[in-house]
Amino acid sequence: MSDSPRDFPPAAERVLAVTPTVADVDPEETREWLEALDAVVHVDGKERAQYLYDRLADHALTRGVQSARARITPYRNTIALHAQPPYPGDLELEARLGAALRWNALAMVVRANTEAGELGGHIASYASAADLFEVGFHHFFKAAGHPDGADLVYFQPHSAPGVYARAYLEGFLSEERIARYRREIGTPGLCSYPHPWLMPDFWQFPTGSMGLGPISSIYQARFLRYLEHRGLASTQNRRVWGFFGDGEMDEPESIGALSLAARERLDNLTFVINCNLQRLDGPVRGNSRVIDELEALFNGAGWNVIKVLWGSDWDPLFARDSGGELLHAFAQTVDGQFQTFSANDGAYNRARFFGQNAELARLVADLSDGDIDRLKRGGHDARKLHAAYTAALAHQGQPTVVLAKTMKGFGMGKAGQGRMTTHQQKKLDVDELRAFRDRFGLPLSDADVDAVRFYKPADDSAEMRYLKARRSQLGGPLPRRRQHASHTLAVPVVDSFARFALDAAGKEMSTTMAVVRMLGNLLKDAALGARVVPIVADEARTFGMASLFRQVGIYAPLGQMYEPEDSASMLYYREEKSGQILEEGISEAGAISSWIAAATSYSTHDLPMLPFYIYYSMFGWQRVGDLIWAAADQRARGFLLGATSGRTTLGGEGLQHQDGASHLGFAGVPNCRAYDPAFAYEIALIVQQGITEMLAEQNDVFYYLTVGNENYAQPSMPDGVREGVLRGIYRLDSQSANAASDAVVQLLASGAILPQAQKAALLLAEFGVAACVWSVTSWTELQRDGIDCERRSRIDYAKAAPLPYVSQQLALSRGPIVAASDYLRALPELIRAFVPRPYVTLGTDGFGRSDTRAGLRDFFEVDANAIAFAALKALADDGAFPLAQLAAAADRLAWAQRDPTPPWAR
Ligand SMILES: Cc1ncc(C[n+]2csc(CCOP(=O)(O)OP(=O)(O)O)c2C)c(N)n1
Numbered sequence: 001m002s003d004s005p006r007d008f009p010p011a012a013e014r015v016l017a018v019t020p021t022v023a024d025v026d027p028e029e030t031r032e033w034l035e036a037l038d039a040v041v042h043v044d045g046k047e048r049a050q051y052l053y054d055r056l057a058d059h060a061l062t063r064g065v066q067s068a069r070a071r072i073t074p075y076r077n078t079i080a081l082h083a084q085p086p087y088p089g090d091l092e093l094e095a096r097l098g099a100a101l102r103w104n105a106l107a108m109v110v111r112a113n114t115e116a117g118e119l120g121g122h123i124a125s126y127a128s129a130a131d132l133f134e135v136g137f138h139h140f141f142k143a144a145g146h147p148d149g150a151d152l153v154y155f156q157p158h159s160a161p162g163v164y165a166r167a168y169l170e171g172f173l174s175e176e177r178i179a180r181y182r183r184e185i186g187t188p189g190l191c192s193y194p195h196p197w198l199m200p201d202f203w204q205f206p207t208g209s210m211g212l213g214p215i216s217s218i219y220q221a222r223f224l225r226y227l228e229h230r231g232l233a234s235t236q237n238r239r240v241w242g243f244f245g246d247g248e249m250d251e252p253e254s255i256g257a258l259s260l261a262a263r264e265r266l267d268n269l270t271f272v273i274n275c276n277l278q279r280l281d282g283p284v285r286g287n288s289r290v291i292d293e294l295e296a297l298f299n300g301a302g303w304n305v306i307k308v309l310w311g312s313d314w315d316p317l318f319a320r321d322s323g324g325e326l327l328h329a330f331a332q333t334v335d336g337q338f339q340t341f342s343a344n345d346g347a348y349n350r351a352r353f354f355g356q357n358a359e360l361a362r363l364v365a366d367l368s369d370g371d372i373d374r375l376k377r378g379g380h381d382a383r384k385l386h387a388a389y390t391a392a393l394a395h396q397g398q399p400t401v402v403l404a405k406t407m408k409g410f411g412m413g414k415a416g417q418g419r420m421t422t423h424q425q426k427k428l429d430v431d432e433l434r435a436f437r438d439r440f441g442l443p444l445s446d447a448d449v450d451a452v453r454f455y456k457p458a459d460d461s462a463e464m465r466y467l468k469a470r471r472s473q474l475g476g477p478l479p480r481r482r483q484h485a486s487h488t489l490a491v492p493v494v495d496s497f498a499r500f501a502l503d504a505a506g507k508e509m510s511t512t513m514a515v516v517r518m519l520g521n522l523l524k525d526a527a528l529g530a531r532v533v534p535i536v537a538d539e540a541r542t543f544g545m546a547s548l549f550r551q552v553g554i555y556a557p558l559g560q561m562y563e564p565e566d567s568a569s570m571l572y573y574r575e576e577k578s579g580q581i582l583e584e585g586i587s588e589a590g591a592i593s594s595w596i597a598a599a600t601s602y603s604t605h606d607l608p609m610l611p612f613y614i615y616y617s618m619f620g621w622q623r624v625g626d627l628i629w630a631a632a633d634q635r636a637r638g639f640l641l642g643a644t645s646g647r648t649t650l651g652g653e654g655l656q657h658q659d660g661a662s663h664l665g666f667a668g669v670p671n672c673r674a675y676d677p678a679f680a681y682e683i684a685l686i687v688q689q690g691i692t693e694m695l696a697e698q699n700d701v702f703y704y705l706t707v708g709n710e711n712y713a714q715p716s717m718p719d720g721v722r723e724g725v726l727r728g729i730y731r732l733d734s735q736s737a738n739a740a741s742d743a744v745v746q747l748l749a750s751g752a753i754l755p756q757a758q759k760a761a762l763l764l765a766e767f768g769v770a771a772c773v774w775s776v777t778s779w780t781e782l783q784r785d786g787i788d789c790e791r792r793s794r795i796d797y798a799k800a801a802p803l804p805y806v807s808q809q810l811a812l813s814r815g816p817i818v819a820a821s822d823y824l825r826a827l828p829e830l831i832r833a834f835v836p837r838p839y840v841t842l843g844t845d846g847f848g849r850s851d852t853r854a855g856l857r858d859f860f861e862v863d864a865n866a867i868a869f870a871a872l873k874a875l876a877d878d879g880a881f882p883l884a885q886l887a888a889a890a891d892r893l894a895w896a897q898r899d900p901t902p903p904w905a906r
Contacts (some may be wrong), residue, residue: 050440060479071296075289075330077378078306079292081315083543084387093466094382097169099440100455102411103495104168105161106428106436107452108181108190113426114452119182120192122503124409125245128161128276128379132243132404134160135385136272137478140393140472141241144482146235146475152224152604153308153479156194156243156274157208163479167202168456169467170477175454179804185442188755196481196603197633197671204604208463209626211251214271216630217242217254218257219593221269221399226555229577232530233607235268239393242271246290254628255297257590261399262302266555270392270397271303273457274379276408277342280423286336290402290806292583304400306388311376313669317363325359325727342407343418346373379404452894485602489610489695490527491688498522498684504714511707511751512614512643512678514714516545518687519612523552523580528610528691533598533638535582535613536592543614543643546571553579588619592627596716599636599684601612609693610638617642617706618659625665632669635700645676645706647844649855658848659706659825666704667780667830674704675778676821677725678754681717681794682777683707708822710853724776727805728782731756731813732773742880743769744815745871748828753820756857758862764871767889769881771871772813782806786834804834811836816874818842820862840874842866846904858894860903865893 012239024030041049044058086541109121136153146149161181167173173190180189184198191209203218207213215767227233235747248254261269266762275291277283282434284290289305296362298305310765318326333341333353341349346369351642354360354372364372376382385404392400408423409416415432416422428436436442444455457464471477494502523529534548549571556575559608582598586589591613597604598611613620620642621628628640647660666674673690683705690703695776713816724730745764749757754775778783786804793801803811810817816838825843832839857863874888875881890896899906 019179020283024087030234033140033321034453036162036787042405059261070400071299072292073295073307074327075291076318077309077384078325078385079308079391081319084383085390086705087383087386089382089386089464089470091093091382092132093180094138094465094509095465096162096441097132097455097467099135099442100457101134101162102127102440103436103444104165104178104454104456105130105444107454108164108178110428110433110452111179112181112183116183118426121161121182121426122158122423123161123425123428124299124412124416125127125156125276126159126275127410127412127416128406128408129156129274129409130157130162130275131382131385132188132272132406133159133166133379135382135389136241137166139386139474140389141474142238142477143471143475143478144480145472146601148475148724149235150475151239151241151605152217152220152241154205154207154213154220154242155194155479156245156248157213158244159192159274160191163194168454168479169464170471175456178454182232194479195633195862196270197636199481199634200483201481202479204479204600204634205727206630209630210245210248211253212627212630213242214244214251215257215589216593216596216627217271217316218261218266218269218399220604221261221266222264222595223594223597224268225264225557225607226582227607229555230530230580231578233605238268239866240269244273246273246275246277247284249273249290249294249297250279250284251778253589255301256587256802257593258303259300260587260590265397265401267396270389271399271401272389273401273403274406275403276379276410277339278408278418278420278423278806282420283336283339285334286339287334288331289335289338291352296402298403301788302398304392304395304398305403306391307405308378308381308388309403309404310378310384310404311381312383313371320363322360323358324355325363327518329353329356329360339418339420340420342377346370347372349375369391371613377407379406380410394658411436413439421808431808440878443749459725474894482603482606485606485608486697487606487608488698489531489608491692491696492525492714493527493646494524494684494688496515497525498680501680501684501714502717503615504680505716506713508711509680509714510685511677511680511709512543512709513704513711514688515613515641515683515707516543516548518552518684519545519614520548522610522687523548524637529861530580531609532580533582533594533609533611534580535591535595535611537584537588537600537615538586538619539614539616539643540581541582541684542616545614548581552581554581554583555579561882587626588623591615592620592624595638595640596627596636596886599631599638602637603635603699608637609877610691610695612639612641614641614643616657616659617645617662618657619631621659621662625754628669628672629664631702631734632671635671636702637694637698637700640672640700640704641685642704642706642790644709646708647712647848648750648822648860648862649708650848651853652850654850655848658844660844660848662704662706663821663827665821667783667827671701672704673701673778674706674780676706676751676823677777678749678751678775679717680714681721682725682775684717685722686777689726706751707761712751712755724809725777727785728778729776730773730781732775732807733761734759740769741765741770743875743881744813745771745875746774746810746813746815746817747767747771747818747867747871748774748776748819749867750779753822753857755868756862756864757820760867762873763864763868766892767868767881767885769816769871770815775821776821776828779821779830780835783830786831790833806831807836815880816840816871816878818867818871820867820870823860838874840870842870844903846902846906852874861898865895869893869895 112119183189194203224235553576560575595613598609602608647658747757764771789804791803821843828841
């Protein structure tokens with residue numbers, strides 16, 4: 001089959017592509033039904049027609065007949081012309097500013113790719129989004145200086161050049177700086193996409209990974225409400241705006257929390273979807289209409305939907321179109337075709353769109369081809385957008401989505417408007433640049449254009465004064481990011497929340513129990529308690545947190561509208577408007593989004609909070625790794641608690657539940673301090689240090705702790721261990737360390753495997769081997785210190801090389817070193833370079849499976865027997881244990897008949 005254009009189906013057949021019905025077997029009958037409806041509209045009016053239509057739809061349902069189109073309104077603007085408020089701005093000045101912004105954004109990308117080689121960047125996305133942003137900047141987005149407080153705006157990431165262009169006109173970014181778009185090393189430049197880590201005084205929200213912006217913004221809007229309902233901040237007049245792509249809406253994260261936004265009635269939230277109908281490779285929905293699909297989706301989720309499809313110059317056409325020909329023609333046009341219309345000129349559109357029948361042709365008979373070419377889509381018309389945003393602000397009880405139809409590469413002419421490849425376009429030739437200048441009436445000479453010079457109108461020009469006046473009216477420039485909270489919080493002493501852990505005296509307890517108890521105590525702290533945000537994803541009972549339900553309540557914006565089944569119980573399921581726990585249901589992505597909102601509250605609300613999100617470590621880690629990365633970019637401060645962690649500590653749950661890798665993932669997150677503590681007092685010290693670092697010192701770090709659900713004896717805190725606990729390693733017991741014997745071994749272990757190492761030490765004593773046990777609280781912190789020392793030794797090569805902390809500690813000991821954890825071997829391997837003597841690592845490589853803890857530890861070879869045997873073998877290799885005795889040891893330690901296939905191959 002040929003793929004030439006003439007093989008595409010004619011318009012009449014294309015109807016079927018967007019109308020999900022079977023073929024029309026009786027067109028005459030169809031026409032009669034449609035005419036009957038037309039007659040009702042004509043004679044009795046729309047209201048009556050609506051009534052009949054709804055009755056018919058209800059009746060149809062009783063016969064099992066459904067309509068897939070029930071949630072789709074006609075393909076025109078939701079706000080009728082007569083309902084459109086007068087435009088409050090100066091359209092002429094805004095157009096001039098818009099032209100300057102478009103030019104500078106384009107120039108930034110073109111220069112980055114001509115002067116500095118292939119740095120990448122996007123022109124076409126901002127070309128489509130410019131008016132969506134600018135109407136917001138001129139008339140809606142409130143900044144920090146506004147009496148209502150600041151709005152929070154999530155910008156479409158690949159439209160970042162437009163936001164930089166504005167900051168350039170506002171004087172925040174210098175010309176030198178914008179000339180360094182996508183060049184961040186050395187002299188300050190600009191990051192590709194919004195990254196708070198790299199531009200901490202500017203960007204607030206990292207949106208570069210598609211889908212994270214939508215879900216984060218929903219939970220941000222919810223967090224605004226949470227603060228309000230808990231009496232912590234007044235946020236009722238603040239708004240969250242999210243600008244996202246229509247292609248981006250395919251991401252599960254984009255749509256996964258839509259119903260939450262509706263359920264919680266987040267009318268402080270507005271999404272503006274840039275429906276330029278294209279994504280990176282091609283049309284978002286070539287064979288149907290993405291706007292219809294999104295309308296149905298958002299409607300179904302309970303949102304208020306406002307469509308902005310056609311610009312003001314279409315109004316007279318609609319007014320003349322008494323027969324509904326335009327809507328009929330739109331109904332027959334799929335997005336792939338709309339894209340082709342936008343890539344072609346007025347003559348083409350007259351022939352191919354308006355030329356479909358005489359009535360349509362008549363509608364544009366008095367327009368020139370140039371006029372037809374200039375007919376705008378709604379997303380490029382400030383008046384239409386203003387009307388939509390105004391309606392969104394006025395709408396109560398639901399979040400609003402504005403579906404704004406735009407053209408990708410708008411104004412790029414033949415160089416890119418509506419072209420399949422426009423997303424990736426980074427360069428324009430001289431003719432194309434000049435055409436762009438002419439299209440937007442920019443006052444640039446040919447020489448300016450040829451040199452792609454940036455353009456800034458004079459400071460005292462009318463448009464610049466307008467730009468500044470509008471922003472000053474709205475409270476100042478935006479985006480701007482607060483780097484530190486204006487106040488710090490008093491850090492509680494460890495005793496106040498963890499006395500029980502310091503003096504555990506051998507009491508059996510799991511580390512999960514310990515941390516939950518500390519959390520309960522911190523919630524009672526006079527200074528800090530109200531700022532603690534416990535977050536769970538439907539696992540509170542698993543982690544023994546049910547007591548917190550009663551203690552601080554579960555946040556529920558509508559309160560508790562039912563009598564809970566367990567109301568008679570002490571620990572009943574208490575939901576309330578001012579509840580403190582964020583119970584997110586089964587949505588790890590939602591829960592981490594809440595955590596991000598709380599963990600960045602010091603910046604977005606100048607209100608430091610202390611979130612603890614406790615979750616199944618496997619699901620939190622594997623599922624939402626990208627959101628954790630975004631949290632790190634955003635300089636989140638808070639605690640992530642990976643509970644039921646480890647591959648052998650979570651018994652029966654099996655392969656999909658057992659986490660053996662999360663610590664390796666966090667090793668790659670530069671501002672995360674990750675710990676695998678074994679004892680309750682270790683947790684107490686780490687939590688206290690975390691609070692100090694994040695809330696008092698205001699360092700942009702967050703803490704990850706793995707905790708387990710295995711009960712074992714918790715010792716009281718020995719003296720002098722604080723530094724070691726925090727830096728990553730300390731010696732637990734030294735009773736046998738100084739033994740005169742040659743057979744001395746060092747056993748390093750973390751978390752739930754530490755008690756196994758302690759048992760191994762006892763086993764080794766049977767063989768005359770002195771074993772010294774070390775608790776490794778953080779392999780990753782040790783490695784960071786090690787690589788830092790190693791690097792410093794190369795920088796200050798003339799000086800004595802600094803010794804990594806782990807090397808210092810182990811230097812005083814003797815014998816081979818055996819390390820074990822409940823994670824992959826790669827975790828203890830992180831420190832191999834800094835371990836002074838022979839080093840053997842044990843870990844849980846492979847798929848988990850269901851069994852008892854003992855069975856699993858035997859299988860993965862991280863139990864006391866395996867550790868003890870590894871120690872004996874290492875000693876034998878060193879000549880410190882007789883080789884001949886290994887066979888007897890293997891028998892004693894159940895090592896004699898191991899399966900030759902390793903666990904990771906089974
Ligand atoms: C998770 C993720 N996947 C892929 C990309 C690469 N990417 C960047 S922009 C883009 C297309 C965006 O299309 P759309 O959302 O429609 O925005 P438009 O530029 O058309 O306005 C893609 C695939 C990304 N940034 N994030």
